[in-house]
Amino acid sequence: MTRAVAIALKIPDNTAFTAAVALRRLGVGVERVERSEIYFFDDGGDVPALIERITADETIFNPNTHRLTVLDEAAPRPGEVWIEPLDPVTLSVSKGDGEKAATSWRLLGRNDASLDQEALRAAAERLLCNPAIERAVY
Amino acid sequence: MSARIAVPVFPGTNSEDETLRLLRDCGGNAELVHWSQASKLARYDAYVLSGGFAYEDRIRAGAIAAHDRMMDYVIEAAASGKLVFGICNGAQILLEAGLVPGTGPIRRPTAAFTRNGPAPHFICRHVYMKLAIEPVRCAITAALPEGALVPAWAAHAEGRLAATPEHLSEIVGGGHLAFIYASANGIVDAAAVPNGSALGCAGLVNREGNVLAIMPHPERDAWNFNHLDRRESDDVLAPSGGSLLFRSFVQALASA
């Protein structure tokens, strides 16, 4: 079965910070942005084995800088937009294949409230998604 | 008073010096304009966006820079018909700003110079760009001979032209494909393309012909000492083939 894994930075995420600043300039009412990279693994039935595989190899994960979350569903959570490349890269992680499937952007407003679909759509259209090479999934 | 050329410097730009040096060597009245002095950009007649990693290519190559205040001036200038020339990261910024191919609204890109293929890695390789349009189709290439071969260095991780099939046919149909990769003898084939670029594209021009975006760096093969195949009789400090395009750009300003 396909499992989605989100890998985010534990250390300050400059890209997320820059995205928040740029989005505010573009009129999106965002206070904070959380970013993570989403990977799909086809053989992800056994969650502990999958985590072991990803952490043993350091292709996509470094325990000192990254936080890893195995998602319940391979789909964006509320408040998130996933930007998916139209031609994803397959990479080898500990002798198995993974696919760098998307970048997840979670947009937060005041009091860390998730922004609504309309705001997510505006953020994707104005900055986060280049439709020539990517698509936005809400 | 000759036309004034600005070379905007974003945080992360790294090719401003050689770009400036070559523009001046070709007779251009050029200067660097720093991001902390963006408003000065209103006073120039032409703009050259140089290579580097503006804003660390955060989100996508060129994406943040395309929305920078400095680009407000460049976009306005392009709309008024002034010349805008982007190289490497400068080209990526122009695509993200929607100025080239210019087939959509401003800051709504219809194409991208994106991750190299098939291997998704940085590549540093000497290449030749072949002019694929009528020279006068683009003001910046107007002084080049037809089918001109310009030596340059590809040095990028994200230089592959990618777009949807509809946009790619618009690029072809609208005459936006300004430069394609070729071998040293001018032959166009897959082996000459360093990055898997669609259409073998090395450069794009907008509809009006005043904005040109190229991925390889002719300013790094600009003097004979840069050029590995120089002849013994060549003066090493004299211009080499890469300077042709810059010369054409400066000439276009003089005749404007």
Added chain:
Amino acid sequence: MELHAFDAAWSEHCSYKSSRRFLKNLPTSGARVLLGPGEDAGILHLGTHDGERYAIVVAHESHNHPSQVVPFEGAATGIGGIVRDVLCMGAEVIAVADPLRFGRCDDPASHESHVARGAVDGIGAYGNAIGVPNVAGDVYFEHGFDENCLVNVVALGIVNEKDIIHSYVPKGAEGWQLVLVGKATDPSGFGGASFSSLALDARDAELNKGAVQVPDPFFKNVLMRASYRVFALLRERKVVAAFKDLGAGGIVGCSAEITAHGGYGAQIELDKVNVAVEGMPPEVIAVGETQERMLWAVPPDFVPELLRVYNEEFGLPDVAYNARATPIGEVTAQRRYVLRYRDQIVMDVESEFLTGSIHDELPYTEKIYHRAAAQELPALDIQRIFPRVLAHRDVCSREPLYRRYDSVVRGRTVLPRGAADAGVLAPVPGSRLGVALAVAGNPRYGSIDAAYAAEQAVLEAMRRVVAVGAHPIGLTDCLNFGNPRRSEQFGGFVAAVEALAHAAAELDLPFVSGNVSLYNETSAGRAIPASAIVACIGSIADIANVVTPGFKAAGSALLWVGSREFVTGGSVLAELLGDKGTLPRIEYDAERAALAIMRDAIARGVVRACRVVADGGMLTAVARLAFDARAAGRKLGAEIDFGNPLCEAGGFVCEIAADSGMDVTGTLQIGTTTDAPELIANGTRFDIERLYEIWSQPLAKLYP
């Protein structure tokens, strides 16, 4: 607090407490030397242009242990650190080089391969982003490095000699301000200097990661450019200042050295340090090794201008969180080092206490290596074995690796990475001056004889620079060795230093910068192959005289210029034959004679093409000249006849016009160039296209 400060300042890594007594035997002076070892980098006179004297600044370091643990970040911060060393001498950084030693990477999915790829990508990501071309380097893959890779880094800068900035305050600096510039101090690099001095153990790898710094080339790009702007202002206003990189020992290490080496003390207010997280303990602020920070010592009236450039014109606070230039203390007349935190004195010691050295007289086993007379191998089946030599991991094309590096950014590159045996730049725009850079250090020799390997490293680095038409002017070294507390391993180190000193003295070349990296061993206590890695800097008066790559024409003479020794020991051929071989004594009279012939030939302009004879022997060098011609679209070959064309006898193979009129005394004509795309060696015929395919492919599996 003091414990942490001493731990950092006195760790093996930064004080050389066991090695210093041997290093002082290296020759470090000469007519070209403006600054020998002692500050952040060495400086060599390059030449004069428009009445101005220009110098090359050079630094050479290792980042071995961090690169083994976190290859990408470790190698990237290695480039970051070496670039700061050159920058803070007041120079513009113009090039980097990266001698690399990895484990065997026969399986592209192995951990060794992960290290080899991660380190290369880290070096590329950093250098490419800051816009400093990578023009030289080498790579070897040996089992001896499986658990302990070597990532050495070299950087070059160009400076007008009257604008050199020193790493210590001058006389009259009392009351000068100490201004910290760069990223906000964070806990990321706490314990770094001590960490490098521990042998690596898989169990500790996780723990050690806390001490590996986070590279930020984007920030460095801005910091470098802002610093260039400050250099210009200092020149304009004729202000003298001191500038130093924050390396081992963080703020304490740097501020103590910049003041004490000028004969002063310092008072530092830790509260003034810009930090990334609140509530950091004072010792972490004081000795933490956060990347991308430097320290200025400037007269008080220059401080506002300094702060304006970094904080406003270049907007450091907008580029990274809480990054800025901040005054943190001042230079004091009393030779005491005082740290204050929250109105309390947390440290007050004599300055020398932190910067002086302690010596550790570790015992070593004296190494005696037996050198054999030259020997000839039995007749070889060249047809069968030469393709295997070309495909060997130490001989095959490095292009899949180095094409990930920007070799031409800044537009001053004359010979980019891989085009020839050394990289060449035209560092002063508009001038004909050139500088060449090459590195060497063959671990196959190192695993047999540490002393021979060290001498050959000097010779090979120098030959590489000569082969492109440069005049060698100076050397740097990084001594990568095992555990000094094991007398057998330490004996190899001692022998290598003596050998370096001997070779440099024989060739009249000074060492102007260097670094020692010890404890390079596996958890089982096995040392890496002895690795004295040497870089050579060459000056070029007129870049028109640079020897360009590849055969130029058919019918040229191919000359061998070398010492006439047949060396099989440690060669690729010996490995393929399953024989370790023996090593000869190096005859410096012959080496000097060969150099004199090359210099004369290049000065007369008769050398059309040249490569050194090194890994893979004479036939490999000839094949590479044909490959270089092929890359330029010239279909040329060669026919040679040579005793043992796969021996790695050092020297040069040159293409000389048949009618050059050159006095060929002391050289040996081994053959001629031909207009057929084939290589004929001792009657055996090879197709160049086929050879090229064999040579160019192997590393593409590791670096696709």
